[in-house]
Amino acid sequence: MKGTIINCVGELVCQRFGDDKWAEILERSGLEGDVKFMYTCDVGDRTVFRILDNSCAVLGISVAEVADAFGDHWINVYAGRIYKSYFAHLASFEDFIKGLDSIHARVTSDIPNARPPRFEVFDVEPGVLRLNYISDRALVDFAAGLVRGVGRYFDIDVDVSVLSNGEIEVRIHE
Ligand code: HEM
Secondary structure, three states, rough: OOOHHHHHHHHHHHHOOOOOHHHHHHHOOOOOOOOOOOOOEEOHHHHHHHHHHOOOOOOHHOHHHHHHHHHHHHHHHHHHHHHHHOOOOOOOOHHHOOEEEEEEEHHHOOOOOOOOOOEEEEEEEEOOEEEEEEEOOHHHHHHHHHHHHHHHHOOOOOEEEEEEOOOOEEEOOO
């Protein structure tokens, strides 16, 4: 996975929990405390999963809590600062979620070895969306956390449920 993801995890942990916690997470994951994750560098998926597992252990929070904190930080702080031009034109929650495939394709088109997830989005009924999350990385909790982050970005109330490893349902209350 691309270094930008872990760079964002590190920024979040340092800002909310302190530099020493991030150093501990890296050390437990077998990495040097001063390692830097460049945006486009490749980080092995196993290293990514170790860092996420150790984040739960060191911070004393669940995977779902890490995933929600990550989703909020990615959308509302990190990507908003670095990748805003890829989604600034999307004026509503639904447009953003329905544009996820194209956002990922455009952000990663110039990055060698990028392997972004794919999303299929369906209208179930008015105000209810179903997302098929297609990836062999099985990060569905993170995908759900990101969808909640998009709800916050538009300042709307959304109920996001993980239905299976590849399915997310969103109820939009506007
Ligand atoms: C609801 C919003 C979003 C969801 C659900 C989502 C989901 C994900 C997930 C789960 C991954 C991990 C890789 C995998 O599962 O295979 C990922 C990777 C990535 N996402 Fe997103 N994402 C969202 C928004 C964004 C936005 C707004 C950007 C940038 C404008 C972005 C850029 C990236 C990049 C650069 C990667 C790394 C790809 C790679 O390693 O090759 N994502 N995304």
